[in-house]
Amino acid sequence: xxxxxxxxxxxxxxxAARAGDQPTRRMTLTPAVDVFEDSQGIxxxxxxxxxxxxxxxxRVHDGNLYIEAEAVVPTPTGLRLQHAEIREPRFAxxxxxxxxxxxxxxxxxxxxxVLKLTLPRRVEARPRQIEVQTN
Amino acid sequence: MSDxxxxxxxxxxxxxxxxxxxxxxxxxxxxxxSSRFGxxxxxxxxxxxxxxxxxxxxxxxxxxxxxxxxxxxLLTISGERKPAQGVAGDGTRTYAQERFTGTFRRAIELxxxxxxDRVQARYTNGCLSISVGKRxxxxxxxxxxx
Numbered sequence: 001x002x003x004x005x006x007x008x009x010x011x012x013x014x015x016a017a018r019a020g021d022q023p024t025r026r027m028t029l030t031p032a033v034d035v036f037e038d039s040q041g042i043x044x045x046x047x048x049x050x051x052x053x054x055x056x057x058x059r060v061h062d063g064n065l066y067i068e069a070e071a072v073v074p075t076p077t078g079l080r081l082q083h084a085e086i087r088e089p090r091f092a093x094x095x096x097x098x099x100x101x102x103x104x105x106x107x108x109x110x111x112x113x114v115l116k117l118t119l120p121r122r123v124e125a126r127p128r129q130i131e132v133q134t135n
Numbered sequence: 136m137s138d139x140x141x142x143x144x145x146x147x148x149x150x151x152x153x154x155x156x157x158x159x160x161x162x163x164x165x166x167x168x169s170s171r172f173g174x175x176x177x178x179x180x181x182x183x184x185x186x187x188x189x190x191x192x193x194x195x196x197x198x199x200x201x202x203x204x205x206x207x208x209l210l211t212i213s214g215e216r217k218p219a220q221g222v223a224g225d226g227t228r229t230y231a232q233e234r235f236t237g238t239f240r241r242a243i244e245l246x247x248x249x250x251x252d253r254v255q256a257r258y259t260n261g262c263l264s265i266s267v268g269k270r271x272x273x274x275x276x277x278x279x280x281x
Contacts, residue, residue, distance in 0.1 A: 032233035036220050045219040047234055049176075049192035049261040073190050073262050078183045085177035086192055113194030113261015114219070 028092035039127050041120035048091055049113040060103045065095045100125035175235035187267040194261030205251045213240040
């Protein structure tokens with residue numbers, strides 16, 4: 001998944017270089033995630049501190065799940081940064097989705113800077129117990 | 136890069152990498168009490184003319200369990216982050232567990248001019264913003280030349 005991010009960045013750089021611009025690479029942070037799967041589907045939790053609903057973009061495109069967000073932390077004017085462990089307010093992470101997920105039923109919830117995504121499996125892809133008949 | 140020493144000592148390589156990262160990330164002097172790189176929660180500190188502003192990136196933490204205290208010029212932030220998903224039931228598989236869980240504690244050395252009586256803390260969108268006022272006497276003043 002990281003490789004995917006890097007690939008995308010490299011392509012952008014190539015274009016930028018061809019256009020004769022300064023290579024302005026948008027640095028992004030990779031948010032930490034938890035991923036669990038049960039018989040219903042996958043639940044993903046991602047740490048996105050300082051991100052509001054308006055600044056969060058979750059989308060599915062070409063079988064990939066994109067999570068992009070920007071943190072907005074209100075600071076007083078005239079602030080001089082002295083120590084920074086988070087330097088870039090942008091988060092991005094991409095996952096590939098297997099076709100057994102029902103992408104039309106992805107549910108996203110953001111609370112206290114934690115994104116919870118539930119990706120249900122297609123009904124036909126859920127494990128089923130097959131009843132054995134006896135005569 | 137290190138011809139003199141064989142490259143088999145993995146841990147010293149990590150140390151070297153960490154030092155490089157530190158110099159890369161600003162080269163700001165770090166305190167003796169600062170935690171290792173990448174500790175939870177991450178902290179940014181800035182100052183204005185009137186206050187010291189601290190932002191603690193602590194998503195998904197219960198506010199009731201957050202403890203902010205100042206003692207002898209040392210600001211400590213401690214609390215606990217519970218696992219997102221309780222005890223995994225049967226048939227639940229875990230593919231990634233990168234998010235921090237458990238108790239945490241971080242300390243920040245406040246400068247001499249910090250006023251421990253003027254502290255405000257606010258938790259929004261997973262960020263704890265702490266504002267510590269500066270004493271009047273330390274504020275910048277323009278001096279009239281006689």
